[in-house]
Amino acid sequence: MSRPSSNPYLSGNLAPVTEEVTAFDLSVTGSLPAELDGVYLRNGPNPVGPVDPARYHWFTGSGMVHGIRIRDGRAEWYRNRWVRDRTVAAALGESPPPSDWPADHGVFSANTNVIGHAGRTLALVEAGFPPIELGPELDTVRISSLDHTLPHAFSAHPKRDPLTGELHVVAYWWGWGNQVQYLVVGTDGRVRRTVDVPVPGGPMIHDTSITDRFVLILDLPCVFDLDAAMGGSSFPYHWDPGYEARIGLLPREGTAADIRWCGIDPCYVFHPMNSYDRADGKVVLDAVRHPRMFDGNRLGPGEGKPRLARWVLDPVTGSATEDTVDDRPQEFPRVNESRIGRPYRYGYSAGVDSIFTQQSLLKVDLDAGVTEVRSDTDRYGYGEPVFVGRDGADPAVEDDGWVMALRHDTVTDRSELALFDARAISEDPVAVVHLPVRVPNGFHGNWVATTS
Numbered sequence: 383m384s385r386p387s388s389n390p391y392l393s394g395n396l397a398p399v400t401e402e403v404t405a406f407d408l409s410v411t412g413s414l415p416a417e418l419d420g421v422y423l424r425n426g427p428n429p430v431g432p433v434d435p436a437r438y439h440w441f442t443g444s445g446m447v448h449g450i451r452i453r454d455g456r457a458e459w460y461r462n463r464w465v466r467d468r469t470v471a472a473a474l475g476e477s478p479p480p481s482d483w484p485a486d487h488g489v490f491s492a493n494t495n496v497i498g499h500a501g502r503t504l505a506l507v508e509a510g511f512p513p514i515e516l517g518p519e520l521d522t523v524r525i526s527s528l529d530h531t532l533p534h535a536f537s538a539h540p541k542r543d544p545l546t547g548e549l550h551v552v553a554y555w556w557g558w559g560n561q562v563q564y565l566v567v568g569t570d571g572r573v574r575r576t577v578d579v580p581v582p583g584g585p586m587i588h589d590t591s592i593t594d595r596f597v598l599i600l601d602l603p604c605v606f607d608l609d610a611a612m613g614g615s616s617f618p619y620h621w622d623p624g625y626e627a628r629i630g631l632l633p634r635e636g637t638a639a640d641i642r643w644c645g646i647d648p649c650y651v652f653h654p655m656n657s658y659d660r661a662d663g664k665v666v667l668d669a670v671r672h673p674r675m676f677d678g679n680r681l682g683p684g685e686g687k688p689r690l691a692r693w694v695l696d697p698v699t700g701s702a703t704e705d706t707v708d709d710r711p712q713e714f715p716r717v718n719e720s721r722i723g724r725p726y727r728y729g730y731s732a733g734v735d736s737i738f739t740q741q742s743l744l745k746v747d748l749d750a751g752v753t754e755v756r757s758d759t760d761r762y763g764y765g766e767p768v769f770v771g772r773d774g775a776d777p778a779v780e781d782d783g784w785v786m787a788l789r790h791d792t793v794t795d796r797s798e799l800a801l802f803d804a805r806a807i808s809e810d811p812v813a814v815v816h817l818p819v820r821v822p823n824g825f826h827g828n829w830v831a832t833t834s
Contacts, residue, residue: 390737391440391682395763395790395823398428398443402464405818408450408457412813414801415784416455417773420831422786422799424448424765425496425505426824430464430473439617440682444470445493445505448788448821449520450799453832457799457815465505465514466522467491481525483512487534489525494538498830499549500571502526508588510535510555531573535563538826539589539653544720548574550597550634552590556606556618562587564597564632579638582626586619586675591654592634592723593665596697598657599630599641604650604675621677621685623648631665631697644695644702650675652683655690655715655729656722665695668729668748670713671704684737687711690729690746708746708753713738714766714826718780728781728804730767733757740765740823743787745807756808762789762800763823769804770829781805784812786829788821797821 387393427443445465451458464470467489468478483489492505492514504513504526513536515523526532535558540549549567560583566575579599584606591598603625611618627648630641654669671691672683679685690707715731727749733742740763743756756764765788775782781804789800799815 387435389435389438389681390684392433392435392438394739395820396440396737396739398822399446399462399820403460403462403819405460406458408460408818409816410457410813411816412801412811414452414455414457414813414815415772418452418770419454419833420452420829422450422452422768422827422829423496423503424788424821424824424827425465425492425494426822427493428464428822428824430470430491437616438681441493442616443493444491445507445514446824447496447505447516447520448824448827450815450817452815460817460819461520462819462821463516463520463522465491465493465516467514467525479514479522479525482527482530483525484527487512493825495826495828497540497828499540499542499567500569502571503830506536506538506540508536508538508554509586510553510557512536528567529572532565533563533573533576534558536565537587537590540567541590541592541722542719543592544722544724550590550592552587552597552599554585554587556584556611558584560584562599562601564599577632577636577638579630579632579641583622585625588652589654591657591667591669593657593659594723595633595659596631596665597634598654598665598667599632600651601626601628601630601643602650603627603648615680617676617680619676620680621650621674629667629693629695629702631695642697642700644693644700646693646702646704649673650685653713653715655731656717656726658723658725660694663697665697667693667695668707668715669693670715670731682737687736688713688734690715690731707748708744710744710753710755711735712744716767716769718769718771718783720771720777721780726780730769730785730804730807732764732766732787738823739763740790743767743785743802743807745785745804754808756802761792763792764789764800765823766826768827768829788827790820790823795820
């Protein structure tokens with residue numbers, strides 16, 4: 383069992399694990415669909431050595447990627463590996479990983495997301511640091527500049543357009559001052575377009591959203607704090623109540639001069655669920671809304687109840703309206719990724735408490751205004767749900783597929799990968815892959831099919 387700590391982000395199932403593990407022929411309850419051929423990957427912070435509980439910020443732990451290989455109805459292996467940068471490699475007594483990243487640019491053990499793109503597996507983080515490429519067994523291949531095309535900063539949350547296959551990215555870095563940057567990464571894995579976007583301060587922009595016409599810039603009141611940085615803060619981004627909250631609509635092939643800014647009530651958004659263009663020309667954004675971020679709590683998120691909200695943005699007038707879609711505390715929203723940037727009906731998220739401790743599994747029906755909740759939290763806490771479409775699914779049946787989610791079993795103190803029919807998440811899982819270890823609550827993951 384994990385040891386208690388005075389820092390809640392080092393306790394319970396937020397506590398790090400201390401070993402890299404490889405296990406084969408995992409036990410499965412139920413039946414894994416034979417058509418699934420790929421790897422479920424999940425990234426999250428996991429300090430490689432001792433940390434000071436009084437100063438440790440959850441977002442600064444070294445990255446650790448967990449993987450479960452599924453093929454022919456079997457769970458072939460589980461692996462967890464620290465994402466190597468120079469610091470992690472040194473702590474493990476290894477040589478630094480290969481790098482094509484400029485030596486004068488910062489590097490961090492990418493701890494937030496992990497994706498497959500252009501035949502590569504990339505561990506991702508934000509705040510000015512590069513992707514780190516992983517091999518098929520989660521070994522670190524290189525610190526990557528995307529074939530020398532990445533100007534500087536990347537993001538933990540590229541949005542892949544399901545029609546073009548390109549990634550849309552909004553990146554930030556404190557050293558740019560009052561600027562963020564929009565990038566497009568082509569299907570060849572190289573950056574093909576950049577747009578510098580002036581902003582009033584140094585906002586922490588964790589994620590973005592797209593529509594057919596626009597990229598959304600979330601310029602919100604959690605900003606870089608120079609005094610905190612000079613004072614030694616490990617994560618110097620704090621709530622600024624005087625900073626205007628706004629969302630920018632940047633035409634996808636436009637310039638910064640073309641952005642229409644829409645003011646909204648002060649809040650913070652880590653993760654949009656989805657966005658799309660309405661027939662009347664307005665833009666719909668569904669996202670998890672936090673009342674503020676890093677105001678009283680400077681060690682991790684925990685500033686009030688996060689709820690699923692909807693904004694309707696007018697690119698003509700710059701006006702915005704806001705409504706609540708679902709007021710249950712939740713985070714890590716996902717959709718069927720074939721609907722990214724387009725009108726959609728269903729979203730999935732993890733019910734959480736005030737510090738992102740994982741609890742229930744949610745499916746929201748936006749058309750019916752109904753949320754289905756899988757609540758077996760007396761024993762299990764669920765992480766981010768990932769939708770995987772069924773081969774040959776009818777495109778008109780948006781939820782024809784499965785929802786995968788890691789869950790922590792509080793009885794055994796081990797973790798499982800649970801696979802549900804997306805049309806019936808409150809029913810028994812289709813299959814459960816039993817892991818020999820505990821996977822700490824982390825951030826983001828994806829199903830990376832072998833053909834990706």
